[in-house]
Amino acid sequence: KPSPPLFERPPLCLVAFALLLSTAVALLCTVFRDALAVVLRQPSGEAAALLLLKLVSIPVVSVAFTYTHIWLALWMTFKPVSFVGCLRIPRTNVGLGWQGIIPFKAVPFALKACDNLIPSLISPQECVGRVEGAGLVREKAAEFDQLAADAVDAAVAVAAPRLWGRSPRAAKQAVLEMARVATPQIVEAVLLDLRRESLVDSTLFDIRGLVIDILTNDPKLAVDTMIEMGRPELQFIRNSGALMGGAFGLVQLAIWAAWPQRAVAIFTMPVFGAVVSALTNWLALLIIFRPLHPHRICGVTVQGIFLRRQAAVARIYARIIASKVLTSERLTHIISRGRGGERLRELTRLRTMEATEVPSGADLGKPGTEAWSWWLVLFARTLGLAPRGTAAADAAVAELTPPPTPASSVCGDDEDGGGSGGGESGGGGYSSSGGGATAQLWDQARAAASEVVVERIPALLEESVEYVERCMDLSETLADRIAALPPDVFENMLHSCFQEDEWMLITLGGVLGFLIGLAQAFALGA
Secondary structure, three states: OOOOOOOOOOOHHHHHHHHHHHHHHHHHHOOOHHHHHHHHOOOOHHHHHHHHHHHHHHHHHHHHHHHHHHHHHHHHHHOOOOOEEEOOOOOOOOOEEEOOHHHHOHHHHHHHHHHHHOOOOOOHHHHHHOOOHHHHHHHOHHHHHHHHHHHHHHHHHHHOHHHHHOOOHHHHHHHHHHHHHHHHHHHHHHHHHHHHHHHHOOOOOOHHHHHHHHHHHOHHHHHHHHHHHHHHHHHHHHHHHHHHHHHHHHHHHHHHHHOOOHHHHHHHHHHHHHHHHHHHHHHHHHHHHOOOOOEEEOOEEEOOOOHHHHHHHHHHHHHHHHHHHOOHHHHHHHHHOHHHHHHHHHHHHHHHHHHOOOOOOOOOOOOOOOHHHHHHHHHHHHHOOOOOOOHHHHHHHHHOOOOOOOHHHHOOOOOOOOOOEEEEOOOOOEEEOOOOHHHHHHHHHHHHHHHHHHHHHHHHHHHOHHHHHHHHOHHHHHHHHHHOOOHHHHHHHHHHHHHOOHHHHHHHHHHHHHHHHHHHHHHOOO
């Protein structure tokens, strides 16, 4: 919604008062003008009516003008979004034109928002830490199952495609199941690593840079945020301008009635108009944020009208930040792309290789007499991501019942084994009797599987936007934390970005008040 308009439908009581006042003035100027001449000590009824209209016009003009110039001050705080005019001094808001204070201060506003949001209200490591690997896998169960199958297929394509094709179905299912079981463990380990590293390196996930870029490149977002948060206060300030104008108008009326001389009126009315206009603008801006803390005065609690609504404002601000700035789409993009994305891939590769590693000395069967068992356990315990001795691996081995195959018929196949599988190597895993061909093939297969996982995990994370949004729950989190801020911190978060330019609005009100007062003095024939 736009900023509060200049004119809105007035309340019924105000309409009734205006009608009664207008009727009373009309009756005094027509039906009772002779009696009015006696009261005002005028020579005729026409002169008395004219004098009454002049007197009434003073507070009326004051009400209308104060209402209008306070609205103008509010409007100029937010609009226009871009500078309108010419001869602008570079990097300033001075020239023959104007740009709203908030859009002109888009960069300081963004920096201030970052200083208060990150890391005191929300931190990159907290964002990453709220995403659970197991939950992410459950959310995208079908996609992660397919990922596990594709990883096994990639490993098989490198290591032993023909042998895998001749393996029993039960053995293949056991290997795939082991890969599915290990997938959430890998994802959880990677996210935990990212959270730990983000504590050390704050630039790994550049949430601060994201917020600054968005608010700087879209100043209208900052404007809309401030207007939506402070709409009731803006309306109150605009309407209170009429009350303040009426009060000062009555004082001005008394001065003019006491000293109607032309020289006095020409001096007092412009000066009074300038002072009153500048003062009302200053008061209007002041009562938004002062006093900071609630005070009891004559049984009434007094506090800045904006701060009085801190809890409600916090929810509006948090909703805007969560829905338009730190959206789940942008957060998942930060995690999966850029510096964070590069580290995500590195850690995924590392954790996948660790999960597929079989310790040196593990029993892989006896290649040459039980080739089927040897290859199945190799796939199950390394490519299938299953640790040694798990029930799934043991069941898979137990279900294998093919006859023994000579070593040369399986392990001698260049495509399927690269050499006959021999015993254990001293500390680097398993090697063939020919000098480590099996170990090399094994590592190549693991690497092929890990690359599939590395390429797919970032994309799956970006596709899990709804799950990430539920996990982070930024709107509620930020709302609760902003509402709990001390009033001075809360005030500084929103007020400081335009406080230094308030003098422009106050000065503008004074200048306009001086001109209106001068015109009014001449119009009244002072």
